[in-house]
Amino acid sequence: MSEESSKLGGPDLREGIGFDTLPDGGRVAGRVGDEPVLLARRGDEFFAIDAICTHYGAPLADGLLVDETIRCPWHHACFSLRTGEAIRAPALNPVSCWRVERRDGRVHVFEKLESPAQPSTQDVPGTPRSVVILGGGAAGNAAAEMLRRHRYAGSLTMLSSDDSGPYDRPNLSKGYLAGAAPEDWIPLRSPEFYKAQGIDLKLNARVVAIDASARRVQLEDGSSYPYDALLLATGAEPVRLAIPGGDLPHVRYLRTFADSRALVAKALTSRRAVVIGASFIGLEAAAALRARDIDVHVVGPETIPMERILGPEVGSFIRKLHESHGATFHLGATVVSIDERSVTLKNGEILEADLVLVGIGVRPLTALAEQAGLAIDRGVTVDAHLQTSIPNIFAAGDIARWPDHHTGERIRVEHWVVAERQGQTAARNILGRKETFNAVPFFWTEQYDLAIAYVGHAERWDSCAIDGSLEARDCAIAYRREGKTLAVATIYRDLESLRAEVAFERGVA
Numbered sequence: 001m002s003e004e005s006s007k008l009g010g011p012d013l014r015e016g017i018g019f020d021t022l023p024d025g026g027r028v029a030g031r032v033g034d035e036p037v038l039l040a041r042r043g044d045e046f047f048a049i050d051a052i053c054t055h056y057g058a059p060l061a062d063g064l065l066v067d068e069t070i071r072c073p074w075h076h077a078c079f080s081l082r083t084g085e086a087i088r089a090p091a092l093n094p095v096s097c098w099r100v101e102r103r104d105g106r107v108h109v110f111e112k113l114e115s116p117a118q119p120s121t122q123d124v125p126g127t128p129r130s131v132v133i134l135g136g137g138a139a140g141n142a143a144a145e146m147l148r149r150h151r152y153a154g155s156l157t158m159l160s161s162d163d164s165g166p167y168d169r170p171n172l173s174k175g176y177l178a179g180a181a182p183e184d185w186i187p188l189r190s191p192e193f194y195k196a197q198g199i200d201l202k203l204n205a206r207v208v209a210i211d212a213s214a215r216r217v218q219l220e221d222g223s224s225y226p227y228d229a230l231l232l233a234t235g236a237e238p239v240r241l242a243i244p245g246g247d248l249p250h251v252r253y254l255r256t257f258a259d260s261r262a263l264v265a266k267a268l269t270s271r272r273a274v275v276i277g278a279s280f281i282g283l284e285a286a287a288a289l290r291a292r293d294i295d296v297h298v299v300g301p302e303t304i305p306m307e308r309i310l311g312p313e314v315g316s317f318i319r320k321l322h323e324s325h326g327a328t329f330h331l332g333a334t335v336v337s338i339d340e341r342s343v344t345l346k347n348g349e350i351l352e353a354d355l356v357l358v359g360i361g362v363r364p365l366t367a368l369a370e371q372a373g374l375a376i377d378r379g380v381t382v383d384a385h386l387q388t389s390i391p392n393i394f395a396a397g398d399i400a401r402w403p404d405h406h407t408g409e410r411i412r413v414e415h416w417v418v419a420e421r422q423g424q425t426a427a428r429n430i431l432g433r434k435e436t437f438n439a440v441p442f443f444w445t446e447q448y449d450l451a452i453a454y455v456g457h458a459e460r461w462d463s464c465a466i467d468g469s470l471e472a473r474d475c476a477i478a479y480r481r482e483g484k485t486l487a488v489a490t491i492y493r494d495l496e497s498l499r500a501e502v503a504f505e506r507g508v509a
Ligand SMILES: Cc1cc2nc3c(=O)[nH]c(=O)nc-3n(C[C@H](O)[C@H](O)[C@H](O)COP(=O)(O)OP(=O)(O)OC[C@H]3O[C@@H](n4cnc5c(N)ncnc54)[C@H](O)[C@@H]3O)c2cc1C
Pocket: 134, 135, 136, 137, 138, 139, 140, 159, 160, 161, 162, 169, 170, 171, 172, 173, 205, 206, 207, 208, 233, 234, 235, 236, 254, 255, 256, 281, 365, 368, 396, 397, 398, 399, 413, 414, 415, 416, 417, 419, 420, 442, 443, 444, 445, 446
């Protein structure tokens, strides 16, 4: 693919391009009228789909063709070239397909085709008559949508203790907190969507007990819901700071839309923030608060931020990035107390603060699963089909510990895309598909103008090798254990990240 053609605006595809100008596996970004369209070739077949990802609008021409799919360069959504279906999250909406015609050695793209066909479903014996999804976050929402996408016709209830319907949680510490993303970008869907899909979404609906033998969940308000199949997707909650002053009103946590809204409101009148925790949430929030011109001090016990996950070079680079934007670090430090105006560190240092944000990690919400008698091991234990120790109960997202076939270990991660994909797989398995969850973990972080993508899972690694330059923001970092590559982080090398994902899927380490 040439530089030229990857830019939106490219060739007028109605006029066509020469058959031989596009090799097998090639693609070209062009337009039909005013609409950006991607033309791709697989063998002797040509496919045309919308050129823009339905998640955050990445140019799909910069993605990777894998069999009859294209993967998005930014957050690895996967679309079918043949049907336009968003096969894998984080994109939830399909892209349109366009009519392609070959005439006189040229390939032309004409009008948009009807909406993509939905995957067909024959009810497998044992399809549940009612499904309850416990949790209205990434996994719960993706599961509900997938059930209806597969034309599941039974009763479908999604119970969420949140006061908002499913929303784009990753945005809460990034664009939304920084003031760059407006309020209406945050909900994943409108209330009308759930109505139209026949998804009975109950908000402020806190489940307090699961009776696995009676197949019923009980809510705080005394009501209860029966189920044939249950999906647990309760996510995680922030770890609280148990120190004097830790419960003062200006000490905040960030998990929900309401948390982020309250932080934004507080930020409007704050001058100086102390962020406790130098990992993803803390650092993303620090960058967002700097964008609001708030004086930011980051406190963490480590000597290099994110060293354990990303390594010392990347960690030091991130620290310098924050410092170049005016943030100040207090590392190797812990907080012992907080009062209305300041935060006191163990070394005696006192940091002024009218806003304190605590981001010291999360704890999976497994109490209900435990009480229901499910097997628990630092998360809810699930098999490769995301089924718990009780066959008609599935679990997905931050709470699930599953057998990861890439590392050969049982793992639990806290990644948006993994939660959504697990929700999607669990939904298909609720319908009797027996699909193995084998997606490679993926997450991304954004801080200022830096985006890091990470594929794989390296809880422990013994070497990390950087190919390229951090300073130039053009590199890939491989994390290895005993010579085996377990994960790859990339900075502005999207294709390399996608290629690593495919390699991990195919067992090439
Ligand atoms: C601010 C922020 C930014 C993030 N940024 C990124 C990022 O950039 N990239 C990335 O990969 N990941 C990111 N994450 C992590 C990602 O959002 C989570 O991994 C993901 O949301 C997990 O999905 P889940 O469905 O398991 O849980 P959640 O999305 O947390 O949903 C859990 C749901 O369960 C409900 N619930 C819990 N208990 C009950 C109960 N008893 N009764 C009823 N309902 C209940 C909750 O109300 C909620 O609706 C971020 C997380 C946060 C908080």
